[in-house]
Amino acid sequence: MRHNDPAIRVGLSHSNPSLGAISQVSAEQNRSEDDLPFPSILDRARDLDKHALGLLYERYLAVVYRFVYLRVGDTHVAEDLTSDVFFSVVAHIQQLHAADELPFAAWILRIARNVVLTHYRTKRAQPPTEPVSHLALATSAEAGDPLDIITAREDWSAVVAALNALTEDQRNVVLYRCLLGYSAAEVGRLLEKRPGAIRALQFRALTSLARLLDQPTLPGGSIEEQAPALVTGKRRGHGG
Amino acid sequence: MEADNSAHEDDNAQNFDALLDAQIKGQVQGVRDSTVESNEEFTPALAVAERIAAGRGIVPSPDFAQTLKARFLELAETAQSDQNAVAPAAPPPATPDRPARRAGYIQSSLRSRRIQVAALAATLLIAMGTGLLIAAMSAPPASPFYAVRRLEQSIRVQIATNESDAARLHMAYADQALVSLTDAAQKQDLERYRAALATLVDEDSAAATAVSTMPPGDQRTQLEATVAQLRAREGTGLRTALPALSWHDRISTTSALAGIGADTLSITGAEISKAAKGKAGQHLWQVTVKGHSFQPGAVLLVNESPRGVVVSVTDDLLIAQVEDGPIQGNASIGVGNADNTAASTHQIVRHDTSDGSQATPTATPTPGNGGNPHGGTPTPARGQGGGKP
Numbered sequence: 001m002r003h004n005d006p007a008i009r010v011g012l013s014h015s016n017p018s019l020g021a022i023s024q025v026s027a028e029q030n031r032s033e034d035d036l037p038f039p040s041i042l043d044r045a046r047d048l049d050k051h052a053l054g055l056l057y058e059r060y061l062a063v064v065y066r067f068v069y070l071r072v073g074d075t076h077v078a079e080d081l082t083s084d085v086f087f088s089v090v091a092h093i094q095q096l097h098a099a100d101e102l103p104f105a106a107w108i109l110r111i112a113r114n115v116v117l118t119h120y121r122t123k124r125a126q127p128p129t130e131p132v133s134h135l136a137l138a139t140s141a142e143a144g145d146p147l148d149i150i151t152a153r154e155d156w157s158a159v160v161a162a163l164n165a166l167t168e169d170q171r172n173v174v175l176y177r178c179l180l181g182y183s184a185a186e187v188g189r190l191l192e193k194r195p196g197a198i199r200a201l202q203f204r205a206l207t208s209l210a211r212l213l214d215q216p217t218l219p220g221g222s223i224e225e226q227a228p229a230l231v232t233g234k235r236r237g238h239g240g
Numbered sequence: 241m242e243a244d245n246s247a248h249e250d251d252n253a254q255n256f257d258a259l260l261d262a263q264i265k266g267q268v269q270g271v272r273d274s275t276v277e278s279n280e281e282f283t284p285a286l287a288v289a290e291r292i293a294a295g296r297g298i299v300p301s302p303d304f305a306q307t308l309k310a311r312f313l314e315l316a317e318t319a320q321s322d323q324n325a326v327a328p329a330a331p332p333p334a335t336p337d338r339p340a341r342r343a344g345y346i347q348s349s350l351r352s353r354r355i356q357v358a359a360l361a362a363t364l365l366i367a368m369g370t371g372l373l374i375a376a377m378s379a380p381p382a383s384p385f386y387a388v389r390r391l392e393q394s395i396r397v398q399i400a401t402n403e404s405d406a407a408r409l410h411m412a413y414a415d416q417a418l419v420s421l422t423d424a425a426q427k428q429d430l431e432r433y434r435a436a437l438a439t440l441v442d443e444d445s446a447a448a449t450a451v452s453t454m455p456p457g458d459q460r461t462q463l464e465a466t467v468a469q470l471r472a473r474e475g476t477g478l479r480t481a482l483p484a485l486s487w488h489d490r491i492s493t494t495s496a497l498a499g500i501g502a503d504t505l506s507i508t509g510a511e512i513s514k515a516a517k518g519k520a521g522q523h524l525w526q527v528t529v530k531g532h533s534f535q536p537g538a539v540l541l542v543n544e545s546p547r548g549v550v551v552s553v554t555d556d557l558l559i560a561q562v563e564d565g566p567i568q569g570n571a572s573i574g575v576g577n578a579d580n581t582a583a584s585t586h587q588i589v590r591h592d593t594s595d596g597s598q599a600t601p602t603a604t605p606t607p608g609n610g611g612n613p614h615g616g617t618p619t620p621a622r623g624q625g626g627g628k629p
Binding site (some may be wrong): 086181 | 249250252253254257260261264284285287288289291292293295296298299300301305306308309312313314315316317319321398403419423426427
């Protein structure tokens with residue numbers, strides 16, 4: 001395993017560890033920093049209350065950014081798309097019927113998924129530009145060994161390309177489960193599937209990913225070339 | 241046999257999930273040991289899961305997080321003021337007394353007008369269908385439904401209960417246009433950029449007009465400050481967009497910057513005269529452009545493209561030489577600054593041209609007049625009956 005600590009290797013920081021693994025903070029999930037129950041925060045956010053929206057933003061920025069980043073593999077694009085997600089939250093939160101945190105998470109992550117899909121659809125309609133495979137991750141703290149930095153970038157690039165070769169369902173299960181830290185039962189609720197189906201999907205997806213990442217070159221090469229699979233959600237002939 | 245395989249797969253998936261759970265909860269060593277003991281085929285998949293889980297260290301940069309938060313909350317605030325502005329007004333007194341009769345008459349006229357506008361909105365709703373109208377309400381600039389969205393915004397302004405609400409609405413729409421414009425510039429979507437810029441110019445101007453018609457007082461002072469803040473954001477957004485634009489769009493954008501009161505490049509006129517002959521026997525034409533805020537490194541623009549060689553630049557004068565033939569009568573002459581602002585004019589005086597005439601072609605406004613550069617349809621300012629604000 002080449003990855004030990006991406007925060008050091010790639011220059012990313014752990015500035016908000018509470019957002020690291022949601023399932024691990026389940027005890028605090030229903031309490032905000034102001035000790036407001038989550039449903040009350042949602043109610044106030046629906047009235048476009050700035051304080052409540054600020055709390056939701058603080059809680060979900062890293063979650064959304066991480067999810068988007070692992071789908072596009074580029075810092076600037078991830079920032080643009082994360083912005084789109086939060087603007088969409090303002091535009092549509094009044095129509096949100098969620099009463100608690102998990103349905104809210106399902107909603108905001110659904111927006112993030114749609115924003116990413118729209119991005120790839122638009123990108124596919126445009127002439128090809130610079131390939132993304134070699135573009136950088138955030139490198140704000142690039143004081144470390146340059147070789148480590150390059151290795152870390154290539155690592156993430158490979159992971160993103162491999163993820164893009166999975167089906168839409170597999171990709172979502174892997175990201176919700178491994179990246180965002182939700183339990184199989186929670187992922188089931190987020191994606192409206194049975195926990196048994198989630199377990200089967202994650203096993204097949206991670207086995208496929210292991211096989212893909214073990215290959216010297218991924219099918220299709222760059223992340224951009226993997227994008228059609230991401231858009232259509234079609235399987236590309238490996239597991240699942 | 242198939243059932244056996246399926247049951248085996250289910251068992252595997254369940255065992256794997258238990259190990260993955262333990263790994264996610266940080267019991268890595270336990271997982272490794274049990275993996276080795278129970279089923280080595282899980283090892284690569286668990287390793288991949290750990291590799292993806294390392295992505296939890298990915299966080300957005302603090303600068304981005306802070307900027308986005310400010311924009312996110314600002315958007316929420318404008319959306320809220322937008323809503324408040326269209327909230328129904330308090331009902332008038334049931335029986336107005338005699339001295340208030342005239343005021344009552346005005347209120348009644350306004351109510352009648354609001355009823356007309358509400359009827360128009362209802363007709364629109366019926367004609368288009370609710371679904372279509374909801375889709376149009378979030379249509380981005382330059383999209384097919386954007387005109388409907390602008391119409392809907394115009395109706396909202398019309399039914400606003402007072403000037404301050406109308407001003408807030410105009411500011412909210414300008415803010416939304418600014419967000420679209422910034423995004424369009426980043427994505428080099430020039431069509432959307434132009435539509436958003438036209439809306440921004442119209443709404444900014446309408447907001448300023450609405451505030452200027454309010455009676456002096458705390459509310460007006462407060463709204464003037466809000467307009468100033470909006471313009472500061474607009475200035476930043478427009479200047480940030482400039483490098484991604486064509487010269488044509490830089491000229492429009494510089495014009496918009498001047499319209500919001502920014503101190504920026506402008507041109508008052510240009511002169512063309514025949515200079516000496518060039519090395520190859522060609523005529524050299526000297527172009528003198530007058531204006532202000534010309535910067536070192538500025539280039540001459542002819543028909544919105546760089547041309548010729550700049551021989552001297554001061555703050556208010558740029559002199560360039562053009563070698564390859566005279567500049568046609570209907571040409572535009574412009575200047576592009578090093579900071580990507582640009583302006584042009586058709587106010588050209590010709591001296592000593594080939595036919596010996598001196599002509600001043602029909603004038604086109606120099607950027608700085610704050611006019612609408614793209615002919616977009618503004619939401620009408622209140623009391624102007626749907627005309628340009």
